Amino acid sequence: MDTNQERILEKAQERVIETLARNMDLYGITMSTGLLYGTLLFQDKSMTLDEMGEALGMSKTSMSTGVRTLMDLNMVEKIWKKGTRKDHYEVNLDWYQNFIDLFSVKWRHASEQNVHSLKKSLQELRALQQSEELTDELRERVELSIRRIENGLDYYLWLSRLIDSFESHEIFQFVPKKESDS
Structure with missing residues (x-):
């Protein structure tokens, strides 16, 4: 995929992520947790807290709090991944x-x-x-x-x-x- 096509894809995804985060605010979910949810939504693989923090430029503590909130709401689940000790998370895709x-x-x-x-x-x-x-x-x-x-x-x-x-x-x-x- 060329750079222009990648930019179009990223811009489209970022728009959806931001919109979801703003809308989740209506339900008492913080903007950062909404951004985390949106980011996980567009991943083709599970992510660790470190990977989430890197993707969003936020601390591991913030990611942990956000993931815990999303898990409490059944919107994200922890999954086991062979060969790693770190927890991995993925979004529930059933909107x-x-x-x-x-x-x-x-x-x-x-x-x-x-x-x-x-x-x-x-x-x-x-x-x-x-x-x-x-x-x-x-x-x-x-x-x-x-x-x-x-x-x-x-x-x-x-x-x-x-x-x-x-x-x-x-x-x-x-x-x-x-x-x-x-």
């Missing part, structure tokens, strides 16, 4: 599953935290609602807050079912991976 894992982990964690807070507040408000010392105005405000929290809990039940539909791949019955060419 659908990567999204599902990323979405599910992040949203389920946030949902569980929010549900915990809502339930705790609901318990406190129901106890307060039983107080005979409440003014009518304060009782109305407590009851309004209870209704809004119950509405929020209904939402989080729905969100949990949505996450379940992603994890079970049931979502693909409603939104197929690829539209048919009909």
Whole structure:
């Protein structure tokens, strides 16, 4: 391949890598971890932390943190490579599953935290609602807050079912991976 063709290939890959990194930021993934993911995506072989650091001009520590994050999200996996003691990593090429894992982990964690807070507040408000010392105005405000929290809990039940539909791949019955060419 001549130098001009190589530049075109590299520029196209760099554009995708940068775009992926920026988009992953929407899900709370740092730009450097997104760049690492994108870099691994275009490799035709697994990479060590040293190789990743060299490719991105970043420290081995940064690469280790990024790889750990991506492994926690099931977007990268450690693989065994015969004849070497260093760990090698490669990206999971299933973009659908990567999204599902990323979405599910992040949203389920946030949902569980929010549900915990809502339930705790609901318990406190129901106890307060039983107080005979409440003014009518304060009782109305407590009851309004209870209704809004119950509405929020209904939402989080729905969100949990949505996450379940992603994890079970049931979502693909409603939104197929690829539209048919009909």
